[in-house]
Amino acid sequence: MVRGDAREEVLLPAALKLFARHGVSGTSLQMIADELGVSKAAVYHHHHTKESIVLAVLWPAFEQVAALVERVGSLPAGGARRRALVEGLAEQAVTHRQLYAVMLRDVAVPALVASEPRLAAPFAVLRRELQPDHEPATAPLRVAMFLAGLVAPAGDPEIAQLSDEQLRRGIVDVGERLLDLG
Amino acid sequence: MVRGDAREEVLLPAALKLFARHGVSGTSLQMIADELGVSKAAVYHHHHTKESIVLAVLWPAFEQVAALVERVGSLPAGGARRRALVEGLAEQAVTHRQLYAVMLRDVAVPALVASEPRLAAPFAVLRRELQPDHEPATAPLRVAMFLAGLVAPAGDPEIAQLSDEQLRRGIVDVGERLLDLG
Secondary structure, eight states: OOOOOOOHHHHHHHHHHHHHHHOSTTOOHHHHHHHHTSOHHHHHHHOSSHHHHHHHHHHHHHHHHHHHHHHHTTSOTTHHHHHHHHHHHHHHHHHTHHHHHHHTTSOOHHHHHHTOHHHHHHHHHHHHHTOOSSOTTTHHHHHHHHHHHHHGGGGOHHHHTSOHHHHHHHHHHHHHHHHOOO | OOOOOOOHHHHHHHHHHHHHHHOSTTOOHHHHHHHHTSOHHHHHHHOSSHHHHHHHHHHHHHHHHHHHHHHHTTSOTTHHHHHHHHHHHHHHHHHTHHHHHHHTTSOOHHHHHHHOHHHHHHHHHHHHHTOOSSOTTTHHHHHHHHHHHHHGGGGOHHHHTSOHHHHHHHHHHHHHHHHOOO
16 A cells, blocks of 8 residues: 655645645645545644644745845835835735635635734734834725735736736835835 | 524624624534524525625625615716725725624635625626726736725724724725726
């Protein structure tokens, strides 16, 4: 009997493949085990829930956000730092656009971020750092709408037709309009 | 024995109450049945899945979007119609902000819209009608980011602190910045 392998570097690509084919909600731990040719217990040994697998699949993308937040900390606060953040986030949205499109079509991002302190902390910094200097009452709304807009349209067929360069330029354009970039 | 009631006008408020308390993902058909004092079969008679209940709870909000899209059809196409749409959507986001905050914290909206033709059709019109006249390459992205931003930040604690008037004004402000309103 061929014994399968449920190590992380095998499990996560197999899970992503099933998520792309069946959606996250249509994929079970049993299906992931079947895809790997292992028992459900072997999968369970690494991840007790599907949500844990979803988080692990998305983790590299979120880690880049944390690294970006740390990197721009050396820039002077204000417009220049906001511009660097927006450009970094646009770059990131382009790099991970396929991942986002697969995952975010049926994963609720606010719940995911709130569920995981390692995600929540850099996002709190990001929200604070992106705030434009003027109109304090609506500034948090403009930031929240910009961040929501980064990930939510990933599955939109019209957005899927944009080239990487159009997507990057479009996100920076929206950032300029909403966030008073320096 | 007191017999419970699973009619829609009793079921939906009970479901919303449980969604607010436990999240959508933490609420089961059985819990809804228990809350109503009926059997799970009685709930199943009306809704075969939790997703169907989620859709029914959100339906009044989505119906208003469809009505808005129909109403602005009498205005001349272009900036004036876009402004009427943005103002209507801002009004709607304020009216349903508690509903959005409860539901959207763990419901993935793109999947919900795609799953239901009665939702998808008005949203397709909305996406087309909101497109600004200039910069056609990034126009769909600006529209998608605006629409994502309408609902996604509803659960954000910072946004929850805004007054209704600040929320309404903030959404119109973002619409003005992104959509070349007339």
